[in-house]
Amino acid sequence: MQITxxxxxxxxxxxxxxxxxxxxxxxxxxxxxxxxxxxxxxQGAVRAILLTHRHFDHIKDVASVGFNTIGMRTLxxxxxxxxxxxxxxxxxxxxxxxxxxxxxxPNTPALQFFPLEVxxxxxxxxxxxxxxxxMHSVPTVGYLVEKDGCSxxxxxxxxxxxxxxxxxxxxxxxxxxxxxxxxxxxxARKTGHFTPELLEIELRDFVAAxxxxxRVVITHINPLYEQEIAGELEHVARTLSARIxxxxxxxxxTL
Ligand SMILES: [Zn+2]
Ligand SMILES: [Zn+2]
Numbered sequence: 001m002q003i004t005x006x007x008x009x010x011x012x013x014x015x016x017x018x019x020x021x022x023x024x025x026x027x028x029x030x031x032x033x034x035x036x037x038x039x040x041x042x043q044g045a046v047r048a049i050l051l052t053h054r055h056f057d058h059i060k061d062v063a064s065v066g067f068n069t070i071g072m073r074t075l076x077x078x079x080x081x082x083x084x085x086x087x088x089x090x091x092x093x094x095x096x097x098x099x100x101x102x103x104x105x106p107n108t109p110a111l112q113f114f115p116l117e118v119x120x121x122x123x124x125x126x127x128x129x130x131x132x133x134x135m136h137s138v139p140t141v142g143y144l145v146e147k148d149g150c151s152x153x154x155x156x157x158x159x160x161x162x163x164x165x166x167x168x169x170x171x172x173x174x175x176x177x178x179x180x181x182x183x184x185x186x187x188a189r190k191t192g193h194f195t196p197e198l199l200e201i202e203l204r205d206f207v208a209a210x211x212x213x214x215r216v217v218i219t220h221i222n223p224l225y226e227q228e229i230a231g232e233l234e235h236v237a238r239t240l241s242a243r244i245x246x247x248x249x250x251x252x253x254t255l
Contacts, residue, residue: 001150001255003173007033008247010057010179010222017249018057019220021154021175022046027125029143029154031061035068037249044072048124050116051079052156053140054086063091066100066110074112078124080131080141081115088113116141132165134158136192144169150255157220159192163205170210172255175247177220181228193220196232203240213242217253221246 002024007017018032025042028034028049035043043065052058066075077084092099092111100110116122118141121130127147134140135158142155142165153171155162157179166174179193188195194202199218207213221229230246237244245251 001145001147001152003152003175003253003255005175005217005219005247005249005251005253006037008219008221008249008251010220012036012057013223016223018060019156019177020061021219023127023145023152027127027145029145030058030156031065032057032059033249034061035064036061038065040068044069046075047073048076048078050124050129050143050145050154051077051083052134052142052154053136053138054083055138055157058156059087059091062087062111063097063100066092067097070100070104070110074109076114076124077111078114078116078122078129080117080139082139084113084115130169132168134165134192135161137190140192144171152255153214157192159194160189160198160201162194163202163209166202166206167209170212171214173217173253174214175217175219178218178229178233179220179222181225182232184225196229196236200236200240203236203242207240213240216242216244217247217251218244219247 004022006020009016012018019030020033021029025045026047116131118133127145130144131141134142134155144153151171152173155176182195182197185195
């Protein structure tokens with residue numbers, strides 16, 4: 001599996017992009033920067049998106065990449081049914097944007113939704129995908145993606161309590177988040193995000209249960225706090241003797 005981080009940050013600026021992961025150029029996790037990061041040809045090569053939750057920074061490019069690639073193929077979208085309904089009611093509603101699940105024509109729509117709920121598994125483009133519960137302020141799923149003996153778990157936005165899901169699996173790679181530094185722990189708890197210290201608690205829980213620490217890649221970084229987070233994560237990595245890296249836009253990981 002060739003994993004590319006298209007968006008490694010919480011917010012979009014001239015130098016940072018919103019959360020999006022692309023696997024082998026064809027399977028995306030979330031769509032915070034799926035159109036802004038890719039050429040039109042690359043957008044057309046994306047065949048399926050796994051959506052984690054309804055927040056704008058994760059779903060905004062469903063509308064653009066769906067529209068941009070009309071006629072190239074039908075783009076498959078996997079997510080809980082409630083998330084599909086939210087998108088169809090509020091974005092792809094014929095008011096803000098066309099309902100791309102029935103246009104340009106119901107027989108060959110730009111997008112096709114497939115419900116995937118917490119605890120369910122699906123075979124998607126030859127990958128085994130399993131949805132697990134993430135600990136965020138709105139219903140959120142993380143995805144375990146496995147192929148050819150390689151496995152990676154993408155938690156998306158999540159916070160304290162995450163290890164309850166992580167302990168059910170044994171991924172080689174954990175792509176999770178740290179949005180803010182330790183001094184903002186109270187905000188992080190309230191909004192369902194990690195600080196480095198809060199992440200450390202969950203990693204310790206995972207290691208106690210599974211006996212190893214996976215390679216950890218950190219996304220959803222708020223650029224305002226990037227240096228502070230980096231310093232605190234170095235401390236966590238040393239304490240746990242773990243490999244923990246901050247993602248950057250364009251970062252590639254081969255499993
Ligand atoms: Zn969120
Ligand atoms: Zn987010």
